[in-house]
Amino acid sequence: MDNSNITILKIGGSVITDKSADDGAARMDEIERIAGEIAGFEGKLIIVHGAGSFGHPQVKRFGLTGKFDHEGSIITHMSVRKLNTMVVEALNSAGVNALPVHPMACAVSENSRIKSMFLDQIEEMLANGFVPVLHGDMVMDTEMGTSVLSGDQIVPYLAIEMKAARIGIGSAEEGVLDNNGEVIPNISNANFDKIKEYLGGSANTDVTGGMLGKVLELLNLSEGSNSTSYIFNAGNAGNVSGFLNGNNIGTAISGAGTRSI
Ligand SMILES: Nc1ncnc2c1ncn2[C@@H]1O[C@H](COP(=O)(O)OP(=O)(O)OP(=O)(O)O)[C@@H](O)[C@H]1O
Ligand SMILES: [Mg+2]
Structure with a gap:
């Protein structure tokens, strides 16, 4: 299939949930606004959304970054699924042919990094006019039992595997x-x-590295693929549609140059 025009958009959990809450608190108005902005886009699109307060506090509560726990893995997965259902339903109400794709059901990690992911259904969805909607999730892990898979890791993985043309990560700040x-x-x-000293974790609970984690994932991507990705504020009305329409907003992360030692 011709993947040359695929766009991957991540919508941060910091935008679609109240991340200061200690259990899932959705921002339905923001979910619906963003769904409306996505509805105007006609190209091939993969959406990944973050977990926000539907995942980070649960992972922290059960200590899932350090240890295996059946109950915690199940509770966290079921919680992020709930948020995914809300996002997918809002997208469909706005006229987007969105379908859920749960990483727990198609990806396996090794020491918290994606080892393999079944992509055939995503390819067929794109070929048939659907918009797959993935999310940060708990996944099976060959070394750890289960591990946290961040949406920030899913984006570059899919960008490389699917040879995406355009990559955007919407979060709660204007950029980096x-x-x-x-x-x-x-x-x-x-x-x-030079700039890494400015990069921190999250102001709220974030078990996957906040802004620093995001930038490192995207720098990694730029090395592997020569592509440019953008971190922008999805909390500002018009930014998601602007990005999808080709505006380069926020911070661009690219593979230009070599790391100074
Ligand atoms: N230099 C920086 N520039 C911008 N934000 C920064 C910076 N350093 C740290 N941050 C923090 O990183 C946060 C964004 O990361 P966070 O993981 O909370 O959001 P997210 O990835 O959108 O949410 P989720 O992980 O639920 O999808 C910002 O809200 C801010 O608190
Ligand atoms: Mg995050």
Whole structure:
């Protein structure tokens, strides 16, 4: 199949949930607004959404980044599924032919990194006009039993495997910010060492590294694929549709340059 025009969009859990809550709290108004912005897009699209308060607090409560736990894995998976159902239903109500794809049912990790993922159904969905909607999830792990799979890791994995043309990560800040709160326009290996001191975790509970984790995943992607990805604020009305329509907003992460030592 011709994958040259696939767009991958991540919608941060920081936007579609209240991340300061200690159990799943959805922001339905934001989910519906974003679904409406996506509805105008006609190209091939894969959506990945974050877990927000439907996943991070549960992982923390059961200590799932460090140990295996049946109950915690099940509770966390069922919770992120609930958020996924809300997102998929809102997309369908807005006129998007969205279908859920749960990583627990199609991906296996090894020490918290994706080892394999069954992609055939995603390819067929795209070929037939559906929009697959994946999410941060608990997945089976060959070394750990189960492990957390971040949406921020799913995006670059799919971008490489599906040869996506355009990659955007919508979160709750205007982009990656420097110490003055200004958006850093470009990040590559050439300037990463200079700007990494500005990168932190999340202001709220985030078990997958917050902004630093996101930038590292995307830098990794830019090395493996030569593609550019964008971190922008999906909380601002018009940014998701703007990105989908080809506007390059927020911070661009690209493979230009080599890492200074
Ligand atoms: N330099 C920085 N620039 C911007 N945000 C930063 C920076 N350093 C740390 N952050 C924090 O990272 C947060 C974004 O990461 P976070 O993981 O909370 O959101 P998300 O990935 O959208 O949510 P989820 O993981 O649920 O999908 C910001 O809200 C901010 O608190
Ligand atoms: Mg996060």
